[in-house]
Amino acid sequence: MAEAGSKQEVYIGVDMGGTKVLAGVFDTQLRLIGTEKVSTKSERGVDAVLERINRVVRDAVDECDLTMKQVKGVGIGAPGAVDPGSGKVLFAPNLKWTDVPLKKDLEKRLEVPVFIENDCNVCALGVFERQLKGKFKHVVGIFIGTGIGAGIILDGKLFSGFNRTAGEIGHMVIDAGSELKCGCGNKGCFEALASRTAIFKRLKDEVKRGEKTVLTEMLGDDLANMRSGDLRKATRKNDKLVNKVIEDAAYYTGIAVANIINVLNPEAVVLGGGVIDALEGEMMSIITEVAKDYAMQGTFKGVEIIAAIDADNVGIVGAAVLARRESK
Amino acid sequence: MAEAGSKQEVYIGVDMGGTKVLAGVFDTQLRLIGTEKVSTKSERGVDAVLERINRVVRDAVDECDLTMKQVKGVGIGAPGAVDPGSGKVLFAPNLKWTDVPLKKDLEKRLEVPVFIENDCNVCALGVFERQLKGKFKHVVGIFIGTGIGAGIILDGKLFSGFNRTAGEIGHMVIDAGSELKCGCGNKGCFEALASRTAIFKRLKDEVKRGEKTVLTEMLGDDLANMRSGDLRKATRKNDKLVNKVIEDAAYYTGIAVANIINVLNPEAVVLGGGVIDALEGEMMSIITEVAKDYAMQGTFKGVEIIAAIDADNVGIVGAAVLARRESK
DSSP states (O other): OOOOOOOOOEEEEEEEEEEEEEEEEEEOOOEEEEEEEEEOOOOGOHHHHHHHHHHHHHHHHHHHHOOGGGEEEEEEEESEEEETTTTEEEEEETTTTTEEOHHHHHHHHHOOOEEEEEHHHHHHHIIIISTTOOOOOOEEEESSSSEEEEEEEETTTEOOOOTTOOTTTGGGGGGTOOOBBOOOOOBHHHHHSSSHHHHOOOHHHHHTTOOOOOOHHHHHHTTTTOHHHHHHHHHHOOHHHHHHHHHHHHHHHHHHHHHHHHHHHHHHEESSSSSHHHHHHHHHHHHHHHHHSSSSSSTTTTEHHHHHHHHTGGHHHHHHHHHHHHHH | OHHHHHHHHEEEEEOSSSSEEEEEEEETTTTTTEEEEEEOOOOGGGHHHHHHHHHHHHHHHHHTTTTTTGGGEEEEEEEEEEEETTTEEETTTTEEEEEOHHEEEHHHHHHHHHEEEEEHHHHHHHHIIIIIITTSSEEEEEESSSEEEEEETTTTTEEEETTOTTTTTOOOOOOOTTBBBOOTOBBBBBBHHHHHHHHHHHHHHHHHHHHOHHHHHHTTTTTOOOHHHHHHHHOOOHHHHHHHHHHHEEEEEEHHHHHHHHHHHHHEEEEEEEEHHHHHHHHHHHHHHHHHHHHHHEEEEEEEEEOOTGOOOOHHHHHHHHHHHHHH
16 A cells, blocks of 8 residues: 655656656555656757656656655666666667766756666566566566567666667567568668567558548548557457558567577566557467577577566556665 | 797597597697597497597697606587586587586596586687687687687686586577578577578579579589588688678678677677688678677777687687696
8 A cells, every 4th residue: 555645755766768758656565656747858858858857757756746755766778779787778779869977967956866878678577576476587578659669687786788789679670571671771680570660650651552441431542540450450350451561570589589589588577568458468378489489499498578567657657666765 | 939849738628519529639828749640439429439539638648758647637628518627528419418517527537637618608718818818808709610609707707507518609599580491490599590501501502593603613503522621711702702701691690699789798709610600701790790780889989809720729728728727
C-alpha cells in the first residue's frame, strides 16, 4: 500500500525522447502514482529542453499532490551516448546534443539528485530489476517503437562498450539484399524491417498499391494518425494485409533475436516497447519460433524469450529503477 | 634468444579441430619452436582422440629435442562449448562429444598441467595478449576459415555467455533473403556468405555455369584441392571471377563487422584465420570501408579494425597464451 501523503518518498523516472518527455512518479515499491508529458522541442536549444524537463518533473510531482522535498531521486533515460559517471550526454543525434552536462544542470534546477543513462539501457535495467528480479546473469532487452534499440546486461551490469553506444541493434543488418531504406541511410537494417516506422510505411505503400485493409475504413485512405493499437484492432478483424505485415515484422524480429543469442548467448531476451505492448499476442509466438529456428541448438538451450510487462512504460519504470538504485 | 636446451621451459599450444590436431611448442616469450600435426579421427571415439592428442604433444616436444619435464603447461582450444573451470568439453557437435573431461584425462596422460577453452576464445585471447598487448578493453576476434567463429573479450576478460557458446557469429543472419544455404541448415548466415567453404562453393558453381578463371588452368576444371593461397595467386593474375568472389566475401564480412560494432561497440575488431591470412591484402581494405559505411557514426569513432598477425597460427598461439597465463 502507498504510504501516508506528506511523508511518502518517491522516485521520478523520466523518458526523454526526440519528440516528447514523459515523467512518471513512483513510490518506493516502484508503483506508478502519476505521469506528466511535455513535447521536447529540441529545436529551441539545449537550455530550453533542460527547462522543459525541469517543468515536467515539477508538474508531475505537483499533480500527484506531492512536493519536491519528497523526491529522493530523478532518473533520466536519454537518447544517445551517455556517461553516467560524468553525468554528461556525450552525443545525441536526434537532439543535436554534444557534451551536455545533463545531470549537473538538472540537479541545479530540481534541487534533488539526478542520475542519467542511455534510454535503452534504462529500459533494460528496469525490466531486469522489476520484472526479472535480477535473477538472470546476462539479459538483452530489445525495445521496438518508432526506432529499435537494445540494452545489454552482462554479469548483472549494464554493458555500454567503448563509446557507450553498445546496443545499436536497430542498425544490425539482417537482410543485406533488401531495398528497404533505414533512417541511418543504409538498407536492410532490423529497424527498417520491423520498427513501427517500417510497419506503418509498408502498410501505406501497400494501400497506395491498391491492397485492401480495414485500416482505410478506420483511418481514411491516407492512414492518417495511425497507431500501433489500430493494427491490433485490424488483426482482431482478421485483416489479411495487417496480419501479413505484422507476421513479417515478427519474422525479422525473430531473426534479430537469434542473431543476438548466437553472438552473445544471453540467458534471457526481453522484448518491449510500443509495438510489443500493442501486438504481444500477435508477435511473440512467431518471434520465439523463428528465433529457435535460427539460433544454434546448444546456444539456445534454456534461453528464455520474454515480453516485457507494461512494455509501453519501460522507459519511465527503468528510469525510476535507476533513481532508486543510485540514490541508495 | 632461446634459452639453453635442457633447462629451457616451454608451453604447448594445441589447436584441436574436427579434422586435424595441431600442436605448437613455444618458448616463454611465445616464439614458435616447432609444430606437429595428426588427424583427429573423431569417428574412432573419445578415447582414441585423447590418445592422439597425447601423442601429437609428446611428438612435438620430442621433435624439438625437448622432454616433457620442460613443459610448464599445455593449452588446448577445443571446438564447442567448453567449461574451463571444470575442464570439460560440454558439447562439441563436430566431434560428437558431450561432457568430456578433457583437462583431467589429458593431465593423466601427459603428466603436466592442461588448460582448455573454446577454440575461438583461445584465438581471441592469443591476439589480445600477444599482438595487442592487452591494451584494449573490449575486443572481438573474428576468425574466417572453413567456418567462421568469434571470441569476445569484454573488460579484458573472455565472455562466454550463458551456455558458453557466445561468439557464434558465423550463424548471424546478415542476408535473410539469400538462397545460400549454411551448414547449420539456415540461409543467409555470415558463414554461408564469406567462409572458405562458401567462397570455394561459389567458385565451383560459377565454373560449372561456364565462367572463366585461371583457377581451372591451375587446378583443373573441377577445382580439386583448392586452397586459399590459390585465390591469392589468381588475384595477382587479376582474375576477374576470383576478384569478384573475394570482393563479395569481404563485403559481407564488412557488414558482419559493422553489426558487431553496432551491437557490442568494442574498441577493436581483429580478423584472423586462414582466409584472412591468405587474402589480407585483397580483403582488409574492403572490410574496413564497408564496416565504416554500415556502423553508426558515433559508434564507429576510434574503433580499430585490424588483421591478426600470423593469422593462420592464431589457434596454437592462443592456446600457448592460455597455458602461459593459467600456469603462472
